[in-house]
Amino acid sequence: xxxxxxxxxxxxxxxxxxxxxxxxxxxxxxxxxxxxxxxxxxxxxxxxxxxxxxxxxxxxxxxxxxxxxxxxxxxxxxxxxxxxxxxxxxxxxxxxxxxxxxxxxxxxxxxxxxxxxxxxxxxxxxxxxxxxxxxxxxxxxxxxxxxxxxxxxxxxxxxxxxxxxxxxxxxxxxxxxxxxxxxxxxxxxxxxxxxxxxxxxxxxxxxxxxxxxxxxxxxxxxxxxxxxxxxxxxxxxxxxxxxxxxxxxxxxxxxxxxxxxxxxxxxxxxxxxxxxxxxxxxxxxxxxxxxxxxxxxxxxxxxxxxxxxxxxxxxxxxxxxxxxxxxxxxxxxxxxxxxxx
Amino acid sequence: xxxxxxxxxxxxxxxxxxxxxxxxxxxxxxxxxxxxxxxxxxxxxxxxxxxxxxxxxxxxxxxxxxxxxxxxxxxxxxxxxxxxxxxxxxxxxxxxxxxxxxxxxxxxxxxxxxxxxxxxxxxxxxxxxxxxxxxxxxxxxxxxxxxxxxxxxxxxxxxxxxxxxxxxxxxxxxxxxxxxxxxxxxxxxxxxxxxxxxxxxxxxxxxxxxxxxxxxxxxxxxxxxxxxxxxxxxxxxxxxxxxxxxxxxxxxxxxxxxxxxxxxxxxxxx
Numbered sequence: 001x002x003x004x005x006x007x008x009x010x011x012x013x014x015x016x017x018x019x020x021x022x023x024x025x026x027x028x029x030x031x032x033x034x035x036x037x038x039x040x041x042x043x044x045x046x047x048x049x050x051x052x053x054x055x056x057x058x059x060x061x062x063x064x065x066x067x068x069x070x071x072x073x074x075x076x077x078x079x080x081x082x083x084x085x086x087x088x089x090x091x092x093x094x095x096x097x098x099x100x101x102x103x104x105x106x107x108x109x110x111x112x113x114x115x116x117x118x119x120x121x122x123x124x125x126x127x128x129x130x131x132x133x134x135x136x137x138x139x140x141x142x143x144x145x146x147x148x149x150x151x152x153x154x155x156x157x158x159x160x161x162x163x164x165x166x167x168x169x170x171x172x173x174x175x176x177x178x179x180x181x182x183x184x185x186x187x188x189x190x191x192x193x194x195x196x197x198x199x200x201x202x203x204x205x206x207x208x209x210x211x212x213x214x215x216x217x218x219x220x221x222x223x224x225x226x227x228x229x230x231x232x233x234x235x236x237x238x239x240x241x242x243x244x245x246x247x248x249x250x251x252x253x254x255x256x257x258x259x260x261x262x263x264x265x266x267x268x269x270x271x272x273x274x275x276x277x278x279x280x281x282x283x284x285x286x287x288x289x290x291x292x293x294x295x296x297x298x299x300x301x302x303x304x305x306x307x308x309x310x311x312x313x314x315x316x317x318x319x320x321x322x323x324x325x326x327x328x329x330x331x332x333x334x335x336x337x338x339x340x341x
Numbered sequence: 342x343x344x345x346x347x348x349x350x351x352x353x354x355x356x357x358x359x360x361x362x363x364x365x366x367x368x369x370x371x372x373x374x375x376x377x378x379x380x381x382x383x384x385x386x387x388x389x390x391x392x393x394x395x396x397x398x399x400x401x402x403x404x405x406x407x408x409x410x411x412x413x414x415x416x417x418x419x420x421x422x423x424x425x426x427x428x429x430x431x432x433x434x435x436x437x438x439x440x441x442x443x444x445x446x447x448x449x450x451x452x453x454x455x456x457x458x459x460x461x462x463x464x465x466x467x468x469x470x471x472x473x474x475x476x477x478x479x480x481x482x483x484x485x486x487x488x489x490x491x492x493x494x495x496x497x498x499x500x501x502x503x504x505x506x507x508x509x510x511x512x513x514x515x516x517x518x519x520x521x522x523x524x525x526x527x528x529x530x531x532x533x534x535x536x537x538x539x540x541x542x543x544x545x546x547x548x549x550x551x552x553x554x555x556x557x558x559x560x561x562x563x564x565x566x567x568x569x570x571x572x573x574x575x576x577x578x579x580x581x582x583x584x585x586x587x588x589x590x591x592x593x594x595x596x597x598x599x600x601x602x603x604x605x606x607x608x609x610x611x
Contacts, residue, residue: 199470201460208446208457215444218408220429220458279448 030273030328034288041292045299052302059179061294063248066186067092067257068293070241071265072272072286073193074234079269080197081223081230082210082278083139085128088238088265090150092257095121095239096165096246097158103166110167114175114243121239122232124150129228139231147259158254165246176247185244189237194283206230210278267314268293271321292317357420359384359553360405360436360521365414367400374400376577378414382521387547387554389568389585391561391593393601397577398557402523405555406438407431418521437519439510439527447499451491452480454498455513483516484509487545504535508542515552522546522554528563536563543567561590575600 046053071088078085099117102108108116128146132139167175176182197203208216209223217223238257246252265286272289274281293314300310361381367374375397382388392398403409405416407425416423418434425431428438445454453460456476462469481494489508491501498506507527514522527543528536544567546552558564564571565585573581573596581596 195470201462201469201471204449204453204460204471205458207449211446211448212444215446216457218428218438218444220427220432279446 030325031282031285031288033324034272034285034292038288038292038295041295041299045295045302049299049302052299057298057302060298061291062183063179064294064297065287065290066182067241067245068261068264068268069186069287069290070189070237070244071234071261072268072290073189073283074230074237075262075265076269076272076274076281076283076286077193077197077206077230078139078234079266079274079276080210080278080281081206081227082213083132083227083231084143084266084276085125085231085234085238086140086143086259086262087124087128087146087150088143088234089257089259089262090147090154091121091124091235091238092242092245092261093254094124094150094154094242096242096252096256097154097254099243099246100163100165100252101157110171113166117243118236118239121235121237121242123235125232125235126228128235129231132231133224133227147262151255151258154254158252160254162251162253164250165243165252167247172247176244178248182244182248185240189240190283190287197283202226202229207279210275211280264290264293267318270325271317273321273325275325276322289321356384358382358417359386359419360555361417361420362401362405363415363417365401365404365411365416367397367404367409367411373577375404375411378574378577378579380572380579380582382553382555384553385547385551386570387543387556387568389564389571390555390557390574391559391564391571391597392574393597396574398574399525401574402438402525402555402557405431405521406436406523432517432519435518435520436523437514437517437521438523439507439514439525443506443510445498445506445510445513448497450497451484451494451501451509452477454509455480455483455516457513459517480516484512487512487515487542487549489542502535503531504538507531507535507539511539511542511546515546515550520552522552524554524556526557526559528558528560540567561593565590573597573600 042053051057071092074088075085095117098120099113102113102116103110124146128139128143131137131142174181176185197206205216205221205223205226208219208221209226213223242257246256268289269281269286270276270289271292272282272285272287274286296313296317297310300307300313358381363379365378366376378397378401380388380390390398390401400409404411405425407428407430410425416425418436423434425434425436431437444457446457449457452473453476456479461472461475461479463472464470477494484491484494489505489512491505491509498509501509511522511524511527524543527539531539540563543554543556547554547567547569556564556567558567565588568585570582570584571588571593572579573593575597580600581593
């Protein structure tokens with residue numbers, strides 16, 4: 001599609017052809033192309049299998065997607081400003097245990113325990129940010145180290161035995177009850193983060209920081225604060241996702257989340273058009289990327305295809321998305337589609 | 342090399358200089374970038390700053406913009422002595438810079454770039470949202486006003502030519518109420534036609550507004566065209582200060598050639 005757009009002749013003065021306009025829209029709005037892929041997948045699996053497409057599949061997709069989407073929103077902010085957090089999957093477990101101990105061992109009221117759990121995530125983000133920005137360790141390394149630190153810590157404090165999350169009926173109803181409460185939370189996070197990214201100075205400065213670090217700081221943008229802040233946002237969202245998910249599945253485990261969850265979130269962001277070079281990306285795109293992963297996951301499961309192939313396809317999806325991203329960026333910058341803006 | 346000390350003491354009666362630098366020195370480790378540099382720019386004046394690569398021009402600009410701190414010397418803005426603490430501080434005093442590497446963000450629209458870090462927002466207390474419509478309208482009006490043409494105010498800067506980007510960067514600074522504008526190589530990396538547009542823009546701003554400018558450039562012809570006065574910075578010292586209508590490209594070339602033949606002071610024997 002992009003190729004066709006690139007090769008097309010300049011449009012006749014009166015009006016551009018429909019196909020070309022669609023191609024231009026897809027180039028311009030990355031979310032549009034990922035939406036087309038998502039719809040294509042849903043249509044394919046609905047036709048190819050009988051089980052796909054009902055209420056049950058919707059629920060499975062929603063439950064699979066919610067925690068990943070919450071974390072992906074945080075990763076998008078970090079990726080846009082030119083950083084990454086590999087430890088957020090471990091925060092997912094660690095902060096949930098803090099939440100647990102806050103109620104059982106420290107006898108705090110449950111809402112305070114939630115706040116404490118979230119704050120433990122924020123603290124991890126703050127440490128990640130300060131080590132990366134103040135000391136100057138690349139975030140890839142900082143957060144890789146932090147991932148192992150947290151994993152070791154979580155295994156130690158938890159004794160590696162799963163427990164039941166605390167909380168009464170009312171808490172449960174508003175904080176993670178299956179099937180859809182986590183999904184509502186995820187939708188809320190997507191809305192808030194989209195507004196933050198697209199409609200506030202913080203979001204604009206995040207884009208500026210990733211798009212032109214020196215330029216942004218010469219303009220007086222506090223790029224260090226932006227980066228540290230986005231580390232805190234990402235980790236806090238990781239903690240939120242962890243607590244919600246544990247309540248939903250009624251278990252807290254030391255090894256929940258981890259690297260697979262984090263990589264799903266990063267993969268979803270990349271598939272959704274966020275650049276690993278920084279400077280561009282959207283929360284909506286990442287959310288659509290999560291849905292693509294969820295649909296693939298469920299579709300393959302129903303078809304009885306081995307889970308190994310899921311990873312295989314996921315890998316291809318990541319590479320193709322990134323290749324497409326880079327190519328589209330080249331087309332966009334060459335201005336060949338400018339006439340149909 | 343006594344020309345630095347023999348600078349004419351020009352204090353125009355009444356109005357203080359827009360910016361005045363006295364005896365600034367700056368070293369980076371063992372490298373002396375600036376040595377006892379003094380210069381001044383009057384209100385509304387366009388000063389050309391020329392000199393060899395490594396003469397200290399960029400260092401001087403980065404000091405005036407609050408990026409570096411001088412080791413010694415004084416800076417006066419509109420007659421008041423100031424210690425420039427940061428880029429933001431310098432900007433709050435009306436000093437703004439268009440850097441060589443351009444502070445524009447390629448992936449952002451023209452109007453977001455125009456308003457970067459001075460965004461118009463609306464909302465309640467700490468909860469504030471961008472007023473994109475206002476920023477768009479004001480950007481368009483302002484660019485029209487000073488004769489800068491861009492394909493679209495909504496377009497990403499990545500799609501603009503070098504000249505258009507430079508014009509947007511300059512327009513952004515003057516639009517932000519900068520009273521003293523520092524332009525570092527505004528004509529670098531662009532073709533003759535685009536360069537001519539930038540020269541036109543600088544002349545236009547010089548005439549139309551009370552903005553004072555310091556323009557760093559390599560090309561003497563351009564400097565004579567754009568500027569009211571020219572200073573030659575050589576080995577970290579100001580060695581010439583002349584009105585552009587009292588000098589010529591030939592004279593400047595001759596003086597520079599003479600400077601080349603002199604061994605740098607204080608570095609003999611190294």
